[in-house]
Amino acid sequence: MTQSQARSPAVKRYMQRFLPAMGLYVLVLFASLFAIKILDPTGPLLWILAVAPAIPILAVIAIMGLYITEESDELPRAVMVQSMLWGIGLTLSAATVWGFLENADLVPHLSSFLIFPLFCAAMGLAQPFVWRRYR
């Protein structure tokens, strides 16, 4: 397979990092929920157990950043950056609107850890539209 048909090495490296990070996330999330339930900890241990599931997610954010710096094919890189900007804009808009609605007790409270999956979904939805500009 020639380079122009193959997945770029940067995409391969991204997947090689992303999949283990997500696997780790699932493991840590369940371990953390389980440990908090069983041990009923307080103080520093509770802090550590509570924050643990966030760490693989922070790693995923860094992995996304690494993809941008490592992708040497400039059009896919530009498309990814623009999709991320759409994701950021849509997420900030949704969070702002939701926050004010929540203030008036019109909608239920949403936990802020939902912000990142929302960003990922918005970025994913934006990608085909951004690609269309270049086809």
Added chain:
Amino acid sequence: MKNRLKILRAERNWSQADLADRLEVSRQTVNAIETGKYDPSLPLAFRIGRLFEQPIETIFDDEAA
């Protein structure tokens, strides 16, 4: 940006994939440059110029003049 990539490619009987391989980018990138939908970075424009042994200005036309 208007350009002569398609002509230069045809003169050498290269497909978009052939040109993409030589420039170390994807075929989508070549296609988007060729159709004027994406303007390459200066380093990529220089690579294109070097590959076709022509200055950038004879390949790309910024339509300013």
